[in-house]
Amino acid sequence: MKKPLIIFVISALIGLGLGYLVFDVIGSDDSKPEVAVSDKEDASTKEEETNNTDDTVAVSDDNILQAKGCLGCHAVSGLNLEGGATGPDLSQAFNNVEDKHGKPLAEFLKEPTSAVMSSVIGGNPLTDEEISQIVEALQKAAE
Template structure:
């Protein structure tokens, strides 16, 4: 029994080590190839490379310039705001009723919540990119408008 357990542990370490080395080599080759492509310029008679759409999700265009802050501060990366006709990710809840619901759910008004969030997810998001007082006011005003449109 001991021998098979020792053999198993050794095989796991060898397998993980081999996998790590293989992925580092493969990953390193892709990074090197990408950097070489960026450094080379197109030859005189070649057409410049056109960009193809990537598989990464892109944010929907904002409805107007006054809602741009929701995009620039990354809100639409996780949330939609259907009340303002802003499409975003479905990762987080729709923010159309956030102005009214945050106080019931988190015990503080939206502006205070954006300064010091009580949810674990939003705490880490806001800590990584704190909002200025003007931005908090602008976002709260937009979400108030969104809640009034429904």
């Protein structure tokens, strides 16, 4: 009776240790989503893209999509922004939101008709300036 109990306890401790290793140590910090321009680019190329506003949205802390936490759930492949996989890619949101939710993107961001987005934006409302910056970024992504 003691031997199976000892094996169980040792297995449980090993399992907990591996779980900690995989989800906490290897998984790194989940509170700040990673944003990458491309897997093949190095840090100097990313820095150049941060300063280039012609083709992509700047990948930095002042990026409105990152600053407002959009990239925690959404990616924007049209701007080469990686984000969470919980929500849909926002690359075509500028074109698709009106058909899906019955109002333009700017109006949707003021008063979302989606239950999930209502709770997200309701807890952290966007200013008119933030809405216009998001709409501008997503319009660029849709081009």
